[in-house]
Amino acid sequence: MNTPRYQGKSQAPYFWVLFFSGTLSVSGCASTETSVVDANASAPVVSPADPYENFNRSMYGFNMGLDKYLLKPVADGYTYITPDVMKTGVTNFFNNLKGINVVLNDLLQGKFGQSASDLGRFTTNTTIGLGGLFDVATPLGMQQNVEDFGQTMAVWGVDQGPYLVLPILGPTTVRDGSGTILDRAANPGTYVMGTGIVEGINERANAESALNFIDEAALDPYVFTRESFLQYRENLVNDGKTDADSFDLDIDEALNEDDEPVSSSAPIATTDPQKKKLENNPADEVSDSADKSLELAADNTTIEAFDNMSKSFDEALIEFEQASEKMDKISKRHHRHKHY
Template structure:
């Protein structure tokens, strides 16, 4: 059992970003085909290529230990207002893709909620640096293409460990690729390119910094690979369940955490 508090977080489409939330009241078994349950959600973790995945995981850990994690730790020493601004900007920049997935999942109320948040935060909130929508009580929710595929009934598929992109199942990996292809902002101006670059860099660093408490704890366990793999799988199951539930009041299934990209 992993004693971490559950909290929602933005789905990242950037490299080696892990989930930034924990799992209270959840259990997992670190085996190549583990049964994992989270509240009333039960599912299988299918890892037939575990030896190969562990090799890629070792490479990803070296990249993280010597590049990304040190930067993220330094970032956490910056003033809170700066970190909050970066986090809000990244979340707002991702709202158009959330909106697209809300529509694809057939949830008009969530679609309107997301569109309203984006318009308000982009204008009054100064391109999203200030979460005005949250201040006035418009809740945020997450959605990505992997979740949409799950809502459509597509199964998880086997676990895949991707270089730099981390732990995923094949369904979510395909959704991540589609997330790269779909660009609501396009690349039609220098301003759009600049904002996209800022979002990418900010999303990687902010996301990794938010994940530090969880990954630091998981690394103390005997088998970091299986622990992280199962936490990622555990979250994604709850995340798909949330998409199917689609409640406009942002109610989450118990133990729903961050959309997970593991490494």
């Protein structure tokens, strides 16, 4: 059958650029200092996760050349002629199609609560969002989750396997490559001719910033891409959890141990003031004396201020009495003159 073969080829660019759309979000976690060459050795150091590095580097170079002369020009033309609103709608549409696969893998991983949320998101965007062209679920609090068969196989205990860079398909692992086949089978867009081409071009256009970042910032773009991809996939498998979570638990346990009651066999601290005074550090005694001196000085200052205020009040009272006596004398004289 010609249709499946054509459809499979049309999906190839999408597989390759899918990773790059998420590279920028994990670029802070990727280490560009992970050199594949030991400065003190003549032979390159082979990463345990990348035993086929020579082959992978060759395929990486081939894919970069294909991107430079084919995929990038097409993506640039798509970006130039397509309004931003339309590009956003196309991205929303294909993200919504993946919702079926997300719900399925939620159930396979035992995430039943998340599966209900993801199903609600898919239903909302498909109906109210006009087939997924508009993302109306996110403002309603239904976040977008990323689940696929590669993560499901990891949960089931399938080993990651070696890192691989495949022609056109790009970076993957043995486990994720197998999961990708199942992901495409569960995506309704796989069975509609032409959707793979549009999706691949749109994804490549969205990945432009991430690819430029790799070219400009990475000392070794191949190592940067490999480490970013592996860490990104590990982050998805672990649902964003790291060793820091267990470290926090260890701290809590240590704090709980500190709160445990002291054993009855432990010696009881003495309350004898004389003995306690002898046990004190001389520097502490000097500090205590200084504190007491400051307290006495503060008390004396307060008392002195109160005395001064009292004296001022007494003086004002005396002056008031003297003024009252003068007023009385003046009043008596006035009455006498008026009487005569």
